[in-house]
Amino acid sequence: xxxxxxxxxxxxxxxxxxxxxxxxxxxxxxxxxxxxxxxxxxxxxxxxxxxxxxxxxxxxxxxxxxxxxxxxxxxxxxxxxxxxxxxxxxxxxxxxxxxxxxxxxxxxxxxxxxxxxxxxxxxxxxxxxxxxxxxxxxxxxxxxxxxxxxxxxxxxxxxxxxxxxxxxxxxxxxxxxxxxxxxxxxxxxxxxxxxxxxxxxxxxxxxxxxxxxxxxxxxxxxxxxxxxxxxxxxxxxxxxxxxxxxxxxxxxxxxxxxxxxxxxxxxxxxxxxxxxxxxxxxxxxxxxxxxxxxxxxxxxxxxxxxxxxxxxxxxxxxxxxxxxxxxxxxxxxxxxxxxxxxxxxxxxxxxxxxxxxxxxxxxxxxxxxxxxxxxxxxxxxxxxxxxxxxxxxxxxxxxxxxxxxxxxxxxxxxxxxxxxxxxxxxxxxxxxxxxxxxxxxxxxxxxxxxxxxxxxxxxxxxxxxxxxxxxxxxxxxxxxxxxxxxxxxxxxxxxxxxxxxxxxxxxxxxxxxxxxxxxxxxxxxxxxxxxxxxxxxxxxxxxxxxxxxxxx
Numbered sequence: 001x002x003x004x005x006x007x008x009x010x011x012x013x014x015x016x017x018x019x020x021x022x023x024x025x026x027x028x029x030x031x032x033x034x035x036x037x038x039x040x041x042x043x044x045x046x047x048x049x050x051x052x053x054x055x056x057x058x059x060x061x062x063x064x065x066x067x068x069x070x071x072x073x074x075x076x077x078x079x080x081x082x083x084x085x086x087x088x089x090x091x092x093x094x095x096x097x098x099x100x101x102x103x104x105x106x107x108x109x110x111x112x113x114x115x116x117x118x119x120x121x122x123x124x125x126x127x128x129x130x131x132x133x134x135x136x137x138x139x140x141x142x143x144x145x146x147x148x149x150x151x152x153x154x155x156x157x158x159x160x161x162x163x164x165x166x167x168x169x170x171x172x173x174x175x176x177x178x179x180x181x182x183x184x185x186x187x188x189x190x191x192x193x194x195x196x197x198x199x200x201x202x203x204x205x206x207x208x209x210x211x212x213x214x215x216x217x218x219x220x221x222x223x224x225x226x227x228x229x230x231x232x233x234x235x236x237x238x239x240x241x242x243x244x245x246x247x248x249x250x251x252x253x254x255x256x257x258x259x260x261x262x263x264x265x266x267x268x269x270x271x272x273x274x275x276x277x278x279x280x281x282x283x284x285x286x287x288x289x290x291x292x293x294x295x296x297x298x299x300x301x302x303x304x305x306x307x308x309x310x311x312x313x314x315x316x317x318x319x320x321x322x323x324x325x326x327x328x329x330x331x332x333x334x335x336x337x338x339x340x341x342x343x344x345x346x347x348x349x350x351x352x353x354x355x356x357x358x359x360x361x362x363x364x365x366x367x368x369x370x371x372x373x374x375x376x377x378x379x380x381x382x383x384x385x386x387x388x389x390x391x392x393x394x395x396x397x398x399x400x401x402x403x404x405x406x407x408x409x410x411x412x413x414x415x416x417x418x419x420x421x422x423x424x425x426x427x428x429x430x431x432x433x434x435x436x437x438x439x440x441x442x443x444x445x446x447x448x449x450x451x452x453x454x455x456x457x458x459x460x461x462x463x464x465x466x467x468x469x470x471x472x473x474x475x476x477x478x479x480x481x482x483x484x485x486x487x488x489x490x491x492x493x494x495x496x497x498x499x500x501x502x503x504x505x506x507x508x509x510x511x512x513x514x515x516x517x518x519x520x521x522x523x524x525x526x527x528x529x530x531x532x533x534x535x536x537x538x539x540x541x542x543x544x545x546x547x548x549x550x551x552x
Contacts, residue, residue, distance in 0.1 A: 045175030050545030051118075053125050053537060055132050060548040061175040062184050067117040067549050068172050071098075074113070099551035110551040118546070122539045124191040126530065129537035131194035138189060145457070146185045150178060173550070198529065202522045209517035213398065219520070220513050221396040222339040223354060224381040226300050228285065230278035230307075232373045279368070281307060282375035286364040296362040300379050305332045338384070339399055350378055359395055403466040403509035404480045407444070409434060409451045409502040427499040431492045435502055438490065447490070447504040466509040466518075472501055480505065 045060040052058065078091050092101050092109040099110035157167035168176055213220055285307075288299035308328045313321060321328070342355045349367050353359075361382035368375055383397035411431040417423040434454055438447055451462030469477050475493045479485070480503065487507045494500055509515060 042174035048545045060545045061180045127191035130533045131190045212517045220398045226335045226379040230375045232276045285377045399512035405465045405506040407462040407504040411500040413499040431500040466515040
């Protein structure tokens with residue numbers, strides 16, 4: 001997998017805009033259980049107003065439910081990163097109350113999640129009011145969806161041998177009951193329906209996309225390049241240390257000269273210090289020449305492979321390489337970075353160099369890290385697409401590959417099963433049973449119904465439109481974008497740590513850059529209309545009611 005795939009979001013779609021992503025935070029998380037401790041009684045929270053609009057009233061209990069969901073969704077999303085040191089400070093300590101942990105600039109984690117709840121609640125109330133003004137009401141199907149959501153709580157409560165009342169209190173605290181959750185879901189459903197219909201009503205043409213591209217080229221243009229880093233070996237560090245020691249020793253034996261002479265001698269020694277051998281490798285890589293019938297990119301990869309084979313891992317046998325999971329061919333493949341956006345405002349040395357309009361294909365640059373432990377070599381590649389003419393597009397391009405439309409049914413692992421192999425086997429068996437049911441009367445409508453029945457409810461009919469490469473995982477992406485893929489074809493793909501996905505191929509979407517332009521235009525129009533709604537439908541928050549929301 002190249003670095004482009006690593007950078008693509010596994011769930012990015014053009015259908016569901018980032019501008020309406022707040023609604024996802026309202027999903028009930030049944031797999032994460034937290035215990036709430038209240039000083040005040042639940043009755044007080046259920047009868048104290050925290051926010052109000054013309055047609056809706058939100059109590060402290062309702063805000064508590066939303067707060068807890070936002071917290072649990074956040075923790076669930078961050079759990080995929082594991083215990084990486086890079087996540088330090090980004091995940092609260094679950095063994096301590098949130099209001100006893102600092103988040104940023106004097107703000108506690110409780111302050112952060114409460115503020116997020118305010119923002120998302122305000123968005124929902126504004127859209128719900130706009131929905132009422134437009135004549136929207138909850139349909140029987142909407143009410144059935146809410147009933148189904150609440151039934152999940154009852155099912156979980158039964159599986160744990162407790163009443164649904166006790167189960168809800170265990171997750172959300174004394175303030176929240178079934179009626180509280182229903183009131184929240186009704187507001188969110190109205191807001192979601194109106195928001196979705198609003199976005200679906202927008203329509204832009206190819207001319208609109210082209211005009212948007214001309215005005216915002218920097219948001220669309222990408223580059224491809226090769227990169228490899230030579231890390232200074234420990235041996236070189238020791239040599240450098242020894243050299244410094246030897247130099248000091250020699251200096252101690254010399255006759256004393258003037259202070260100015262000593263300083264000059266020291267500067268000369270620094271200038272004459274031999275660079276590590278990795279600097280030589282980097283320089284050689286940056287100056288590779290193409291063999292007949294090949295490109296400089298081929299020469300770059302060949303040099304890297306030779307270095308890895310004959311220098312870095314020369315003392316390791318094939319068995320040792322395999323045991324340490326070192327795949328030299330894969331390391332060479334990973335030198336390629338595709339479809340990288342160039343941020344013209346970045347102060348990064350490589351980015352500033354790459355964004356220069358004067359760059360030509362196969363130009364190289366060596367960058368030394370500030371601590372002199374790494375030598376990074378970059379080679380700019382020719383533009384991958386040639387639909388744009390002119391000197392500005394010799395290395396920069398817009399992505400023109402065709403996006404894909406598909407439907408999916410997720411089959412998650414049973415979280416209660418600690419045997420991962422057995423859990424995956426069970427998920428595969430369940431996925432196959434659903435696929436077998438579909439094949440009895442195969443059609444897109446039939447798959448959509450099964451997706452609504454067995455899916456996670458996040459997307460109606462499991463439909464994803466204008467999906468980019470990298471969607472879900474490598475296997476899913478390769479299947480969807482395989483040459484000759486025909487509408488109506490189905491498959492099951494596994495996803496490590498999650499379970500399985502049943503995929504149904506619908507057909508081709510827009511070109512990639514067109515999908516990006518369409519999303520940008522829809523987002524602009526959506527945000528513009530929401531600003532009008534915010535002026536028309538004011539939300540009033542009450543400090544007393546908001547402050548009654550207690551920390552997890």
